[in-house]
Amino acid sequence: MRINKLFIGVATVATGLALGSLQASAQTVMKFSSWLSPKHAVNAVVYPTWIAAIEKATNGRVTGKIEYNLAPPPGQIDLIQDGTADVAWSFHGYNPGRFITTKLIEVPGLPGDAEAASVAAWRAYEKFFAKNGEHKGVYLAGIMTHGPGQTHMREPISKLEDFKGKKIRIGGGMSADVAEALGVVGVQVPAPKVYETLSQGVADGVWMPMETNQSLRLFEVAPYTTLMPGGLYRGSFGLFMSESFLNKLSEEDRKAVLSTTGEELSRMAGRAWADADIGGLENAKKTAKAVTEFSPEEAAKFKAIADKVRAKVVAEVAATGVDAEAALKFIEETMANYGK
Numbered sequence: 001m002r003i004n005k006l007f008i009g010v011a012t013v014a015t016g017l018a019l020g021s022l023q024a025s026a027q028t029v030m031k032f033s034s035w036l037s038p039k040h041a042v043n044a045v046v047y048p049t050w051i052a053a054i055e056k057a058t059n060g061r062v063t064g065k066i067e068y069n070l071a072p073p074p075g076q077i078d079l080i081q082d083g084t085a086d087v088a089w090s091f092h093g094y095n096p097g098r099f100i101t102t103k104l105i106e107v108p109g110l111p112g113d114a115e116a117a118s119v120a121a122w123r124a125y126e127k128f129f130a131k132n133g134e135h136k137g138v139y140l141a142g143i144m145t146h147g148p149g150q151t152h153m154r155e156p157i158s159k160l161e162d163f164k165g166k167k168i169r170i171g172g173g174m175s176a177d178v179a180e181a182l183g184v185v186g187v188q189v190p191a192p193k194v195y196e197t198l199s200q201g202v203a204d205g206v207w208m209p210m211e212t213n214q215s216l217r218l219f220e221v222a223p224y225t226t227l228m229p230g231g232l233y234r235g236s237f238g239l240f241m242s243e244s245f246l247n248k249l250s251e252e253d254r255k256a257v258l259s260t261t262g263e264e265l266s267r268m269a270g271r272a273w274a275d276a277d278i279g280g281l282e283n284a285k286k287t288a289k290a291v292t293e294f295s296p297e298e299a300a301k302f303k304a305i306a307d308k309v310r311a312k313v314v315a316e317v318a319a320t321g322v323d324a325e326a327a328l329k330f331i332e333e334t335m336a337n338y339g340k
Contacts, residue, residue, distance in 0.1 A: 007053050007260075007268050028253070030054070030064040030245065033085035035073050036192060038066075040215045041276040042089060046144070046239075046269045050260060057256040062249070073190040077240060080138045086245040087141070092236045093173025094190070100320050101129040102236040103313050104328050105145055106174035108306040109230055114209075114277065116338035117145040117234055118270025120331045122263045128327040132320055135238065139246060141261035142239040144269035146209040147277040148231020149175060152222035153205035154198065156290060160301055169197055169206040174233040177312065178207075181305050191216065198222050207232055211276035214283040223289040229299050239265065 032051065034043050043066060051064035064087065071079050076090035092099040093106075105121040112120075121143040151157065157166075164183035170176055172188060179186045187203045194212070197203050198221035205222055212218050213225065241261070246254055284291050294302070310328070317324035 028062045030086040032064045032066045033070045033079050033088040041272040045272040053260040058253050080240045080242045086242045088240050099134050105236050106234045107310045112335040114147040114273035115270035116335045118266045120334035122266040124331050139241040139243050141241045142265035144237050146235045146273050149207045149233045151226045152218045153224045156224040166204045169203045177309050178233050210280035213280040219287040225284050225291045227293045
């Protein structure tokens with residue numbers, strides 16, 4: 001793991017240290033829009049650490065304040081475009097049809113954790129995807145992915161065929177493609193509604209990364225976790241900034257704020273997701289009714305299904321004019337070699 005010097009020594013702000021004193025002397029306060037629990041990794045670690053880095057880069061002239069529930073998760077980008085917020089984050093899959101290239105980082109079978117995936121996603125964006133203009137209208141400050149998506153059920157399952165006809169909450173993006181391939185009845189609701197959806201029996205289970213066992217309290221409503229090596233899919237999120245806000249800053253502060261974005265922001269955010277996955281798995285082993293793994297035979301069956309899903313996504317991305325085969329190879333190699 002490598003962290004830009006701007007992020008060194010500021011992570012303690014995630015626990016609430018020092019932020020208040022810096023805010024008091026700052027001239028400009030950025031509005032950071034968010035959702036999910038304040039205890040979620042993005043709200044407890046990523047945002048506070050980023051805000052501290054901005055303060056450090058601007059010598060306290062610019063800071064940030066987190067505000068919750070300004071809009072539903074799919075509407076977070078709109079907040080940036082209409083000037084309601086200066087920073088927001090959202091799942092790319094919440095905007096189907098707009099974000100196509102980001103699905104390459106979500107395909108099943110990729111090696112590594114959320115940190116490796118987030119860095120690979122950013123590098124692939126710069127090398128292959130930026131020219132497509134999918135993020136037009138906002139400044140893309142970073143890309144982060146959650147870890148491998150796993151299965152959390154109200155009742156136990158052990159085989160892929162057990163998925164057929166089951167109502168599974170999916171977030172969209174790659175999870176929708178995998179759901180179709182496995183014969184799942186997809187229930188699409190934003191993450192904040194997952195607990196309610198499961199507790200009321202609207203869904204039989206959910207596909208989400210391990211961190212949600214703790215952050216969304218899945219162990220209470222979906223106590224049977226079945227792990228697929230490498231996961232069923234991943235999820236890509238954008239960290240967005242308002243271009244109009246950036247344009248209002250002095251040139252000095254604009255450069256300073258932008259120095260906190262890009263690969264190092266993506267790396268830091270990915271690390272937070274990866275650490276949360278570790279905590280989620282530990283919590284599941286203590287609180288869930290069962291944490292098991294699909295057998296090697298079932299994993300082999302899934303690989304065959306995943307290969308078809310990957311081919312479909314490659315074709316979809318290639319249709320946008322991107323060399324999708326080269327981009328996916330680049331992502332896989334970056335993740336496989338990450339940290340070596």
